[in-house]
Amino acid sequence: MKGLFFINFMVILSCFSVAAGVLYNYIVQGGQGKKIALLTACCSALGAGELYWYSHWFPGLTGGIRLMGLHIGALASVSWFLTFLLAFPVLAVLAAGIFFYRLKRRGRPVTPAENMTAGEHQGPSMSRRTFLKGMAAAVPVAAAATSGLGNVVGESYLAVTKLPLSFPDLPDYLEGYRIGQISDSHIGLFFSPEDLKTAMERLAAEKVNRLEITGDLIDELSRLPQCRQVLMEGAALFPDGIDFCYGNHEYYRGLADITDMLESTPIRIVRNSHFCASPGGGRNLSGRSGRDNRPLYIAGTDFSFAPSGRLHDEQRRDYTQTALQGIPEGAFTILLAHNSAFIDEGFAHHIPLTMCGHTHGAQFAPIGPLVQAVGFKYLRGLFQKDGCYGYVNRGTGHWLPFRVLCSREVTVYELQKKR
Template sequence: MGRLLFLLVFNVGAWAVLRSLWPGLLRKWRLGVFALGTFLSLVAWLYSAVAGRHAQLPVGDAALRVFSVGWSVAIIMIVLAGAPFLLLRRWLDRPARQAPPLTAPEANPTPPVNMARRNLLTNAGRAVPLLAAGTSSVGLANGYTQFSVREVDIHLPGLPPAMDGFRIGQITDVHVGTFIDTQYLQDAVRAMNDAKVDLQVMTGDLIDDLDQLDGTMAALSECKARHGMLAILGNHEHWRGLEAIRQAYADVEARGGPVRLLVDTSHAFEHAGQRVRVVGVDYPMSGRSHRVKAERMQQSAEAGFRDVAPEEVVLCLTHHPDFFPLAAERGARLTLAGHTHGGQVAFLGVPAFWFAFKYMLGRYRQGDHQLYVSGGTGHWLPFRIGVPTEVTVLTLRATGASAAVRTS
């Protein structure tokens, strides 16, 4: 309900901003359109708050959710971008408010306010709703575009020569459901096949709609990588139906499929004579509670890294990127994570919500250990600006001991 109240306040704020910046805009039928848009946008959030975060609306679920996202983004932008114009205009009007009343008629009174500046400011402020609507539309359009294949070289000092050129394909945060279908997932797996990666990984938040679970597992089973696909759980698996999803993974493995689920455990294989161990840890929170996060991560670290041997090259899969320090302490040369979606909005490569996560997007380093946080292969809300959906192909390099690592 807190999110609903937040959006209600912003809708009221947007009405006040538009009324001040553009007094003639919200009149007659246009005021009715604004009220209807506010009502419809809040319905989707209200229904989720009452029936459950992932409950589907009885009618027009996808269309109403898309509209709600676009409307909410535009409303928030109107308030955040329009408020400074109002404050500046009020500051320019201050001389008129503070001027003493005239005691005698004046033939040519000097205007206390610079009207040219005030009019320029007013006209610029009227562009705010157009900018908000345009940005919202671009974000929604980007949200529906196909993923890109992103090639990333990971330079690891001291990497055994046998692992030089080892290729990993990563998908994460696919969210098969309202906005992402199984064909999209199938295309992502085929993209990794076409890239001829040695290992495919899926780092959580695979599915939101269990009605599509069979098709989802069939899409994953198209993996052709020589070492198969290793998957872990994310928070959405815990929320949407953990037992059914785990059973679906188990059924694929029992049939000899190429997909294996790791839950606080590891899987070892040999590549060109070098033994490799991949540790996969569970999502650290129970439900939505963050109070147990540190304790759960510590438990996962102890269980997942229990069988690690000194001669092995260790990789780690975690949905939540905050597990990175624990993985690095236990010898994981590379940790792959998702969860953040890269914030889904970035300007000039900098995530707009950079403060939400310590590790938001891209590469990070702790000593000789590295973390890569994907921007996500899908989304549960179709809105992206500057953070495209991605299928990531990571190539390990043994020759880059002094290579610089960019932190995103």
């Protein structure tokens, strides 16, 4: 979160915070609208300041109490903003309903029964107001609990998703072969190189033969040396190597610097290209042998920045065709692509397995259908067509830690012969 994006992000969240405070005051008829708006604005300014200074000082901090304190403060600030972002739509619906209810009451005469009730005591009116206050108070409380818990879970929990996949034409030497996937680690403010090391170790504990990283590896370039060290040390954990395809954030953050770092490690970059991992019979694969001479190929596509629609579809097809060109017919091929839209290309070319990321699974599961509706057909999880598979990793990391019913993950694919 840097530059113009950071400023816009803070302004938008601050506006939501103030608007949510005003809506709350309207619902409860507290008469303190200006004070609530001012208090909310001041707290939001403090939160924005904390996030700004955390991002500003972060490149020069490598550890210690100062970094820990700023990190905790940044998490608290994120929780503050997300509380109002979650509360706003609910408060808006409540406020709209109350507005029309009050408008309707204002336009009709008061009945004698209501006058009598009002003259005796204000029980029903006070009861209604008490109910509205309680309901309005429950909204920010629930939002704060969701925000806080979502940040804690997002920071601390990493799922290991195990997928046994059956293929009718699997070469015999790939029976039981395990491939790990890491995607969208976004090393930076809320995901450290040590977190990447943990993810790699979790996969190694599952006896993974090969690791695929499907883009958006690092956001904070000051962490390139530490990231390189983790990758250098982690390469020994995967006997058949580590492969990498680019995501959009490699371009946003510094493609040349990230590429230089990757090329100084044993990682193989596949960018609209492919390579032969085994010419057949299990050759070039650790501990593998067999009679089947069909080769294993790993292909990878670049990230497409073409506008959505026809241009994006055409560029996607071009990238995929370039990546697959020259792979012999009958080869068992695995396709790496950051954008999950490439699953369609994998199915069209009858690629047995396409691995993707990019979407983070929406992170907040309740908005999943909305995210799918705006253009992410393949949001998260496993998809299958005509014996081919496509999988969208939910993200091993994130640039904001908030997650609800959509935890971070590393994926383990175990290839099996369909019988």
